Amino acid sequence: MTNNSQPFNSPSRPAVTQSHLPGMTPRQGKVRDVYDFGNQLLFVATDRISAFDWILPTGIPDKGKLLTQMSCFWFDLLKVRHHLVSTNPATLPLPAGTDLSLLEGRSLVVQKTRVIPIECVVRGYLAGSGWKEYRASQTICGISLPPGLVECDKLPVPIFTPATKAESGHDENISFEQMQRDIDPQLAEKLRDLSLSIYRQAADYALKKGIVLADTKFEFGLLGEEIILIDEVLTPDSSRFWPLDQYRPGHGQPSFDKQFVRDWLETQPWDKNSPPPPLPEDVVLQTRAKYVEAYERLTGSTFS
Known part of the structure; x- marks a missing residue:
């Protein structure tokens, strides 16, 4: 695995923004590199961070490890079938010369499934x-809501608002009726009910830890006819987490995610249509601290 990020990112170690398995080419997302081993996949969560649909040139040290370990926590807590097989990449037939030390803590060995092409968003x-x-x-994805709500208000009940990937790579909100036209209608109903159930379980748990789970998105796959929870789950990259003690509806909330990154970029002379600038050290460290705080508050464990 190679490391090509800014040297100041961490006093002890720099960010890992690119993975490497000798002789293998990964499928790259904004954060994860995915390697195909037949019936299983290796997910490597890098320390890349994106904003405004751009991958930034500066990584956030340990971000991939935090996302991976938070997903593992939720996979263990949730009462739902998921794709996680192991957190030990050495269970796979890795190529000779693989640097296991840089895979440690940021890797998931998962069961390959037939991916359902719908983002299952719950708000x-x-x-x-x-x-x-x-x-x-006064609607979201075709769902009518009461009048007079303000920004960040709690909804009367959680709602399922699916999305699909447009050709540009952006999430595109769709109605549930559209989802039923795009995939099997009965499968759509099962995904809606399962997503709402998982959200309620996670939101109730998070609230006890002093965190509001404002919304999140799930992805699912099929093993035969069985629905499997896949991808990452309930991390600051896929969810909005707000501190309960600071929650005040009527405006945007402080959050456990890349808020510092977005706020800093908004102050820069950057047109969002050209490569973004590198992040300063204080923004990197504040962002890392937010990810660590979210992990520690939710899991009750110290990140090291």
Whole structure:
């Protein structure tokens, strides 16, 4: 595995922004590199961070490890079938010369499934694109909501608002009826009910830890006819986590994610249509600290 990030990212170790298995080419997402081993996949969560649909040139040290270990925590806690097989990449027939030390803590060996091409989004609070749509039409994905709600209000009940990937790679909100036209209608109903059930379980748990789970997205695959929870789950990259003691509806909330990154980028002379600037050290360290805090508050464990 190679390391090509900024040297100041951490006093002890730099960020890992690129993985490497000799002779293998991964499928790369914004954060994860995915290696195909037949019936199983190796997910390597790098320390890359994205904002405004750009992968930034500066990584966040340990971000991939934090996301991986948080997903493992939720996979263990949730009462649902998932794709995680092992956190030990050495269970796979890795190529000779693989550097296991840089895979440690950031790797998942998972069962390959037939991926369902729908983002299963659940919203418990009115934020993000949901707030934008509500202001325009008092709906989210075709679901009518009560009048008079303000930004970040808690919704009367959690709602299922699916999304699909457009050709540009952006998530595109769709109605449940559209989802039923895109995939099997009975499968759509099962995914909706399962997503809402997982969200309620996770939100109740998080609240006890002093964290509001405002919304999240799940991905599912099929093993035969069985629905399997896949990808990462309930991390700051896939969810909005807010500190309960600072929650005040009526405006945006402080959050356990890349808020510092987005806020800093908004102050820069960057047009969002060209490569973004590198992040300063204080933004990197503050962002890392937020990921660590989310992990430690939710899991009750110290990150090391």
